[in-house]
Ligand SMILES: Nc1ncnc2c1ncn2[C@@H]1O[C@H](COP(=O)(O)OP(=O)(O)O)[C@@H](O)[C@H]1O
C-alpha cells in the first residue's frame with residue numbers, strides 16, 4: 001500500500017497537450033475515481049502513474065520516492081485494462097499465477113497466493129478452465145485477480161467494467177468495492193460513468209480536457225460543484241441550467257418578466273461578469289404543486305418521463321423549461337397547468353463566461 005503524489009505533470013503527444021499541470025495526492029488505502037468525458041486524459045494519467053507512459057515534465061512519487069523515470073516493472077503497481085487481456089492458451093490458474101512466475105516465486109507460495117485470490121474473487125471453481133469458457137464477468141474477475149495476486153502497492157483500473165452489460169456492471173461494482181474494503185489497497189479507478197464514480201469513490205477527481213476540475217468526496221462534488229462542467233457532468237438527469245437576471249430578491253429565467261423569489265441572503269453579493277449569471281438547479285430542487293402558492297410561478301407541462309420509482313416532468317416557465325423530479329403519477333399529461341418553485345437552498349449560481357461558481361454573501 002502506498003501514497004501516490006502527482007506533481008505538476010504535463011504530458012504532450014506531439015503538439016497536443018493531454019495533461020495540463022496535473023496535481024493530485026492519492027492517500028494510502030484511498031479509493032480515488034478519475035471521472036470525465038472520453039478524450040479528457042484519464043487513461044493517459046493512469047498509464048503515467050503505472051509507468052506505461054512517460055510524462056513530459058513533473059514528478060510522480062510513490063511513498064515519497066520519485067518514480068517518473070522508472071520502468072513500469074519497477075513501480076510495483078498493478079493495472080487492469082478495459083479489455084480483459086488474458087492469455088487465451090493458459091488456464092485461469094496460470095493466468096493469475098503469471099505475475100508471480102515473473103518474479104520467480106516458488107511453486108508452493110504461488111499456489112497458495114492463487115488459491116487465496118481466487119477464493120476472494122469467487123472464481124475457485126474456474127481455476128482449471130481456459131478464459132474462453134468463462135462469462136465476461138468472470139473473465140474480468142480473473143484479470144483483477146491477476147492484478148491483485150502480487151499484493152501490489154497500488155491497483156489501477158481503466159474502465160474495467162466498460163464492456164460488461166448493465167446488470168453485471170452493477171454487481172461487479174459492488175464486488176470491487178467489497179474487495180477494496182477487504183484489501184485496503186490504494187486504488188485509482190477510471191470511468192466516464194458518473195454513477196460508477198459516485199458509488200465507488202472515497203474521492204472523485206474530475207478531469208476535462210487534461211485539466212483537473214475538482215477533487216472531492218462524492219457528496220461534495222454533487223452538492224458543491226466548482227464549475228458548470230462538473231455541475232452538469234455529475235448527476236442524472238442533468239442539472240437545469242439557465243441564464244438568469246437577478247433583481248432584488250427575484251431571479252428571472254432568461255428574459256422572463258416573472259421571477260422566483262429567494263430569501264434575502266441567498267442572492268446578496270452575487271455578481272456575474274460581462275456574460276451575466278447562470279443558475280443551475282437539479283431536478284429534485286424544482287418543486288411542483290397543483291395549486292398556486294406563495295413563491296410559486298405558473299407553468300405548463302411539456303413532457304413526462306415515467307421512470308417507475310419517480311417521474312421526470314418538464315415544466316415550461318415563460319421561455320424556459322425546468323426539469324423536475326416528482327413522485328410517480330404526480331402529473332398525468334402534457335399541457336397541464338401547475339406551479340413551480342425553486343428550493344433556494346439547492347440553487348447554484350455560476351459566472352456564465354468563466355463557468356466558475358459564484359458565492360453570495362451567505
Ligand atoms: N499514444 C497517443 N498518441 C497521440 N495521442 C494520444 C495518445 N494516447 C492518447 N492520445 C490523445 O490524448 C487525449 C487523451 O486521451 P486519453 O488519455 O485516452 O483520454 P480518456 O482516457 O480520458 O478518454 C486524446 O485526445 C487522445 O486522442
Ligand SMILES: [Mg+2]
Pocket residue numbers: 039042043044
Ligand atoms: Mg480512456
